[in-house]
Amino acid sequence: MGTMNFLAISGSLRAASHNSALLRALARLAPAGMHIELYCGLGDLPLFNPDIEASDPAPVADLRTRIMAADALLIASPEYAHGITGAMKNALDWMVGCEAFVLKPVALLNASPRAVHAQASIREIVTMMSALIVDEASVTVPILGAKLSEDQIVAHPEISVTLRASLAALSDAVADSRAERR
Template sequence: MKIIALSGALRRASYNTALLRAAIAMAPEGVTMELRTLHGIPLYDGDVEAQGIPEAVTTLREDIRAADALLIGTPEYNNSIPGVLKNGIDWLSRPSGEGARLFGGRPTALIGATPGGFGTVQSQDALLSVLRTLGCDFWMAGRLMVSRAGAVFDAEGRLVDDKVHAQLQAFVEGFVAFVQKRCQP
């Protein structure tokens, strides 16, 4: 099984990228999780699209298409989806109809980390609406929202909070079981 772990943040020291790296390290035997970012994807512009889909978008699209599932790590900016993540999803859904082909029926889950006290609940809720529109097979049995992320990771981005570690381990195991059930012939 292959899962793409997509970070919705660009910052090198992103808590969400760190959370995805921790999830990758917890992947059970037989499961490959590969980290992807949105670096290199330009702001969506229909004039740019008319000249062709940018290579960074095409590469990410093919990586997602070749995977069995998608795990998205989303920050929360101003109580919603970060612009870079929404922009990336908008590009991945172009040209018209591509979103349904790429995301339709794809097992998908969300996690998120933020320095604030409410986790990424509003970002995840807003993103759920977008993913539902694209037809993702969203795993509803679990979401992970990490609050006060500055205390959960050390200066090198390693997960150091035992409670969050256990929650993430249970999340990864649950999502993998969901994907396995969906991918059985």
């Protein structure tokens, strides 16, 4: 079946982000044959403006290319004031006018059980963009209150099992998607 390439996008710009640590831990837990790239350009995207959309700013074109090249997406975002972060919303707004998300398997990850509004909002947005949310791969991992580092997430027996199961479910969804396109 070949290597599966997943793009991980954190909605946080914080260096010490729990969501980014969760995604980095996922990359470390990925089995052979699966490559997870953490997208680090969220803060480089200009604010969405339809007047400059046709000029295809380089950071936007780069994100779109990465999403389209990925077999699946892993998205983790904190919740601010009962919503998704401005940086994540901005990135998604840039992708609405293209087909990057169409039929793309997506796992929604959550580093805090309290972040239910942001998760619901991201689910609504990417579903409207015709992404395929993989419910079996979408998990909430209580990292925020536990204050776990990336190394501790990887080493945690229960969390690492949950994350590996998430990756397996996303991998299965990609395999199913590939089989349907044949």
